[in-house]
Amino acid sequence: MNIVVIALFAITMIAIAKYKPVYKVTLGDQEIGYVTNRFEFEKKINNDLLENDEETVLSSEIEVKPQYELKLVAHSTQTNEEEILDTMEASVKTIYKMYAITLDGEITEYVETLEEAEILVETLKGQYIEEVTSKIGITEVYTENKEEQVTEYMLAKVSTGDLVREVVQEEEEKQSHTLNGVYFANKPVTGRISSRFGSKESIRTHTHKGIDIAAPNGTPIYAAADGVIKSAGMNYGGYGNLVIIDHGNGIETYYGHCSKIYVKAGQSVTAGTKIAAVGSTGRSTGNHLHFEIRQNGTQINPQKYVYN
C-alpha cells in the first residue's frame, strides 16, 4: 500500500517537473494555440477585441466562440495569446448604432450620435415652416459599416438643409394654390386670359365674376382640383354648357361656355381629368373658358389660386 502511494507521488512529481497545464484553444475545428490562463485570456478578449461603448455599439461578439481544453504539455511549449487574439479578430462582429435623419419617412443622412441628430433637427426646425419641419424625424439604425455610412455633422446639416429647402419650396408652391384645404393642382386650360375677375365689359351688366381664358374651340378643359361633378349640362343663365365641380369644404369650380362635356353629375374626378372642351355656348362672343371659383356660393378671384 505504501509503495503504491509513494509511486503515485513520484509519478506526479515527475509529471509536474516535466509538464505544465495550459488551455488548448480551438476556433471552429481549427486548433489555434495555447493560453496559460483562461480567465485572463477571456478578459483580454473582452477588453482588446470587443467594443463595449454603450453609446455607439449595439452589440459586439465573436461569431465563432473559442473552445478551451485543459492539457498538460511539455514545459518548453510556448503559449501564444497575442497570435490567437489576432486570429480571433476576424470573427468579431460589431453592430454599431447610428442615427438617420428622415424627411417624410425617407432617410436623408446618417449621423454618429443622437445628440448630433437632435441638434441638427432642432436647427432645421427653427429655420423653416412647420408644415415641412413636422416631416423631419430621427431613427436609430444599426450597421456593421458605420464609417462608410455616417456623414460628418456639418455636411449632413448642409445636405439635409438643401432637401428641406426643396420641400419648403414645393409646400409654399402648393399653399399658393390651396384654398380652404382644396389644392388646385391644375390649370383648366392653357391660354391667354382675355378677361379678369371684376372687370366691367359691355357684354355684362355686372362685374365679371370669373376669369376668361381664350382658347380654340375643342381645346380640352381639365378639372382644376379633385372633386365630384355637381352638375354637367346646358345652363340657361348665360353659361351655356356648364360643368360644376364640388371640391368639398364649401369650394366649387365652374367651367362655362363649353362646346362638349365629357362628365356626368355624381362622377368623381381628380385634378387633370378631362371634363369638357372649350366652346362659345351661352352668352359668349368667342371661344373661351369662363372659369369661376366659389367659396360657400360666393365667387372669388380665381387668380389668387389658379393662374397666379
Ligand SMILES: [Zn+2]
Ligand atoms: Zn367670363
